[in-house]
Amino acid sequence: MKLINNCKILIVGLGLMGGSYADALTDFGFEVGAISRKQSTIDTAIERGLIKHGFVEVTKDYVSQFDIIVFALYPHIFMEWIERYQGYIKPGALLTDVTGVKRSVVYKVQDMLRDDIEFIGAHPMAGKETSGIEAADRRIFIGANYLVTPTDKNTPDAVETCKELGKLLGCGTIRVLDPEEHDEMIGFLSQLTHCIAVSLMTCKDSKDLVDYTGDSFRDLTRIAKINDEMWSELFLLNKDELLKQMDLFLERFNKLKEFIVEDDKDKMREMMRLSSKRRGYFDK
Amino acid sequence: MKLINNCKILIVGLGLMGGSYADALTDFGFEVGAISRKQSTIDTAIERGLIKHGFVEVTKDYVSQFDIIVFALYPHIFMEWIERYQGYIKPGALLTDVTGVKRSVVYKVQDMLRDDIEFIGAHPMAGKETSGIEAADRRIFIGANYLVTPTDKNTPDAVETCKELGKLLGCGTIRVLDPEEHDEMIGFLSQLTHCIAVSLMTCKDSKDLVDYTGDSFRDLTRIAKINDEMWSELFLLNKDELLKQMDLFLERFNKLKEFIVEDDKDKMREMMRLSSKRRGYFDK
Numbered sequence: 285m286k287l288i289n290n291c292k293i294l295i296v297g298l299g300l301m302g303g304s305y306a307d308a309l310t311d312f313g314f315e316v317g318a319i320s321r322k323q324s325t326i327d328t329a330i331e332r333g334l335i336k337h338g339f340v341e342v343t344k345d346y347v348s349q350f351d352i353i354v355f356a357l358y359p360h361i362f363m364e365w366i367e368r369y370q371g372y373i374k375p376g377a378l379l380t381d382v383t384g385v386k387r388s389v390v391y392k393v394q395d396m397l398r399d400d401i402e403f404i405g406a407h408p409m410a411g412k413e414t415s416g417i418e419a420a421d422r423r424i425f426i427g428a429n430y431l432v433t434p435t436d437k438n439t440p441d442a443v444e445t446c447k448e449l450g451k452l453l454g455c456g457t458i459r460v461l462d463p464e465e466h467d468e469m470i471g472f473l474s475q476l477t478h479c480i481a482v483s484l485m486t487c488k489d490s491k492d493l494v495d496y497t498g499d500s501f502r503d504l505t506r507i508a509k510i511n512d513e514m515w516s517e518l519f520l521l522n523k524d525e526l527l528k529q530m531d532l533f534l535e536r537f538n539k540l541k542e543f544i545v546e547d548d549k550d551k552m553r554e555m556m557r558l559s560s561k562r563r564g565y566f567d568k
Numbered sequence: 569m570k571l572i573n574n575c576k577i578l579i580v581g582l583g584l585m586g587g588s589y590a591d592a593l594t595d596f597g598f599e600v601g602a603i604s605r606k607q608s609t610i611d612t613a614i615e616r617g618l619i620k621h622g623f624v625e626v627t628k629d630y631v632s633q634f635d636i637i638v639f640a641l642y643p644h645i646f647m648e649w650i651e652r653y654q655g656y657i658k659p660g661a662l663l664t665d666v667t668g669v670k671r672s673v674v675y676k677v678q679d680m681l682r683d684d685i686e687f688i689g690a691h692p693m694a695g696k697e698t699s700g701i702e703a704a705d706r707r708i709f710i711g712a713n714y715l716v717t718p719t720d721k722n723t724p725d726a727v728e729t730c731k732e733l734g735k736l737l738g739c740g741t742i743r744v745l746d747p748e749e750h751d752e753m754i755g756f757l758s759q760l761t762h763c764i765a766v767s768l769m770t771c772k773d774s775k776d777l778v779d780y781t782g783d784s785f786r787d788l789t790r791i792a793k794i795n796d797e798m799w800s801e802l803f804l805l806n807k808d809e810l811l812k813q814m815d816l817f818l819e820r821f822n823k824l825k826e827f828i829v830e831d832d833k834d835k836m837r838e839m840m841r842l843s844s845k846r847r848g849y850f851d852k
């Protein structure tokens with residue numbers, strides 16, 4: 285177990301997620317450093333007390349100090365970083381991430397990684413509609429689900445450390461699943477829902493809608509305010525699964541439409557009762 | 569203006585909406601009575617201090633005492649009630665409702681109504697996923713939108729009184745629109761969103777999903793816990809508009825799907841930016 289009191293943790297990427305990790309881990313007494321593209325981000329993070337120190341350059345002197353490294357980068361930048369700078373990492377260090385897709389990232393990173401360091405994928409199911417270090421807040425993790433996605437290359441010790449990290453962040457439920465299961469799950473629970481929200485929000489010019497709407501439209505479109513750079517990348521990196529989940533949704537939606545066309549109240553009600561029952565599982 | 573201090577208000581139907589109206593109006597000092605199918609509902613409403621008195625039978629003695637009557641019934645029950653009991657209503661009384669569809673209700677009620685009483689449609693855009701008198705709570709109206717749907721048959725005085733009622737309830741924005749505009753708006757903002765939520769929630773057996781999900785799926789399915797009797801009736805009473813709105817959504821959703829199939833990141837990002845911009849109007 286690497287997560288001991290005196291271990292030093294490096295956060296690479298100080299956006300909403302990286303900043304929130306830093307917030308939580310500093311609060312727990314770890315020495316947290318960071319690497320970010322902009323000096324102003326480092327300055328803000330230090331001023332806010334989220335990190336102890338940080339740099340815009342990636343140097344061996346700095347990187348080699350850390351026992352645990354958390355990557356909170358866009359998938360392709362994360363993979364480029366590993367390719368370029370993995371030589372700087374301390375032998376025995378544990379690497380983890382927050383990336384929203386796993387198949388297309390985890391295997392590639394593990395394949396190119398040195399034998400004396402280990403990478404284990406993780407995905408905290410937390411976020412906000414705002415981004416950047418200003419929005420960083422450890423409270424986004426409270427009660428959230430935390431997904432750990434080990435492969436055959438991971439050691440039981442890394443899995444345990446990663447689970448421990450999720451608990452430390454304040455996550456409510458920790459689940460271990462393989463990258464394939466993760467991507468199916470996230471294709472449905474997260475990517476499909478963002479596709480729906482974006483589609484709904486772009487149906488009509490909406491300047492006036494705000495004066496007519498109830499909470500339902502607000503709820504369904506909260507996530508329609510979306511980081512287009514990140515999500516378009518995530519969608520394409522999980523393309524096959526996302527398309528499957530979109531088709532699954534379309535099948536149900538078209539079925540409901542058919543019931544309405546045919547005035548089939550019984551079939552509509554049956555579907556609504558199933559919906560109510562299944563939503564009930566979420567209230568526990 | 570009929571909404572003066574000593575006017576007596578009758579609520580017909582003591583579900584979530586009727587009970588919440590009663591809660592708010594009693595609190596403002598009006599004498600509020602009610603008619604409900606079950607004695608236990610009347611008893612609960614009196615115990616909770618929502619109404620002063622109430623009956624399960626509809627009698628001329630009771631109904632004729634009231635200056636304003638609010639109907640909070642399923643659409644077909646509301647229309648049957650008017651047909652059967654309108655003879656009991658005091659001359660000069662003002663009738664309003666909370667019904668979620670307007671074209672199929674407002675004209676029929678106005679057509680059959682006596683000449684010495686007036687009905688004006690209204691629709692508070694408020695609710696909860698729970699129903700019944702136990703869930704009644706005046707706070708559901710705070711800041712909500714309130715839609716008034718007059719026709720050529722309505723007097724300016726009735727429109728003003730109805731708007732006043734919305735303000736008294738605590739609604740934030742009062743909008744006047746005709747039944748056709750209402751049904752188009754509600755087909756999109758409310759009925760389509762419920763169709764999406766029900767479709768999404770019935771895609772998969774979901775017992776385990778709760779341990780993996782983030783907030784997005786929770787948000788999109790909050791309204792998937794749905795009163796099947798009421799919503800199937802509302803869907804079919806607005807069938808043509810709802811189907812139009814479903815097709816509009818399908819067109820956008822399929823377009824996004826096409827962009828994903830074609831790896832067209834630019835088009836995806838353009839759609840996401842439009843989505844973000846439009847969702848931004850809701851944050852004002």
